[in-house]
Amino acid sequence: MNKNTAYPVLVIDDEETIRRLLTKELGNENREVMAAATGEEAMAMIRSNWFDVIVMDLLLPDVSDLDLLIRVKEAVPHVEIIMITGHGDIDTAVEAMKLGAYDFIRKPFNLDRLDLMVEKAHQRVQLQRENAILRHRTTSEKEVKFIGNSRAVRDIKFLIDKVAPEKIPVLITGESGSGKDVVARLIHERSSCSDKPMIIKNCATLQKELARSELFGHVKGSFTGGTENREGLLAFAHNSTLFLDEIGDLPIDVQASLLRALETQTYRRVGEKEERCVNIRFLFATNKNLADEVSRGQFNEALFHRINAFHIQMPPIHERREDLPLLVDYFLTTLHPDKPTCRIVKDAMDCMMRYSWPGNVRELRNVIERSIILSENNIITERCMPKEIAAGTEDNEDSFSLEDAEKKHVLKVLDFYSGNRRKTAEALGIGRKTLYRKLSSYLM
CATH class of the missing domain: 3.40.50.300 (P-loop containing nucleotide triphosphate hydrolases)
Incomplete structure (x- = not known):
């Protein structure tokens, strides 16, 4: 059985013949079935394993009526529980469903019906899990590419x-x-x-x-x-x-x-x-x-x-400057796929190659997106770029370190936005906390 794809099911019943029967009949390539004979044994297994569906006898020797159901639902709220009941336990089974059981099946039970019930319970678990995951995941479904050949x-x-x-x-x-x-x-x-x-x-x-x-x-x-x-x-x-x-x-x-x-x-x-x-x-x-x-x-x-x-x-972009043309081409072709691909003139590209890019690839993406919007006849010139990039000149390496160049640029952008740190951070493509740390370091 492939445990990477099989979903886990726990059978709880004090009768050994029932445990053996259900373990054999419910198990297949999609399910991994385990079994417990008592409530305490079941709780120990629940603490050390992850179960999606539990098939549980209503009457167990070491717990009374619905106590185990309540304990299981408190421990693992996501699990779906199917109760096995006798003919005289219907009222208790209905009460179990009010307490969170998925369904119940009476003895003697039909194995095909129980198999279908387990499958539907698992589908419900999966749907609830997927809905919860959607609220917490932020990753895109688009293909991920790491652009560069440096x-x-x-x-x-x-x-x-x-x-x-x-x-x-x-x-x-x-x-x-x-x-x-x-x-x-x-x-x-x-x-x-x-x-x-x-x-x-x-x-x-x-x-x-x-x-x-x-x-x-x-x-x-x-x-x-x-x-x-x-x-x-x-x-x-x-x-x-x-x-x-x-x-x-x-x-x-x-x-x-x-x-x-x-x-x-x-x-x-x-x-x-x-x-x-x-x-x-x-x-x-x-x-x-x-x-x-x-x-x-x-x-x-x-x-x-x-x-x-x-x-x-991860290296900053200024340490892999040879990747910059590849990154520019990538953003030109992917940011606005509904529009014709823009062409960037040599002087504009030279400005970008000289720039220090303190916001790295995120800042580059923002600049390309802005330039595409401002382009005329699908041609990007220096006029399409932020002033701090278009007006930049090649740094004198004898006079400035990369840290000095970054500081000069960050302060220039801050001045351009009249001290507005939120707009400055957005223009640089960095978080406000990062900007605050940089500004604080400049004052040290």
């Missing part, structure tokens, strides 16, 4: 091909806009879980008070406002990839819990005592120097060493 790009493509099939965590670092998300998506697409959606979360957008709940989920009543059981991102990423962008901004009090999930592939929802097992490929990205963050006490040292098991450093 030595730096070739080296990164080599690393992607090598690490993608492995389960090891990957840390992708580099300046804002350098393409860290592209590398993460390529790793996922070439991994064994490429047929499932990659779950993406930018840690900088997590509210400090709710970060733990959003990652791990919570149980009803675990905190003010927690009015219902809720799954977290780890549950949605089960058997797939979880990409945590801007991991350097994850609240430090949550980092130890994330480390445990990485090391053991288990976690607890907020307010829950029981551990839950998951199977997740973790990818991380940041534009911060995490080693410096560790030394300042702003990042968990053990977590840093764990996520840094395989490191990919």
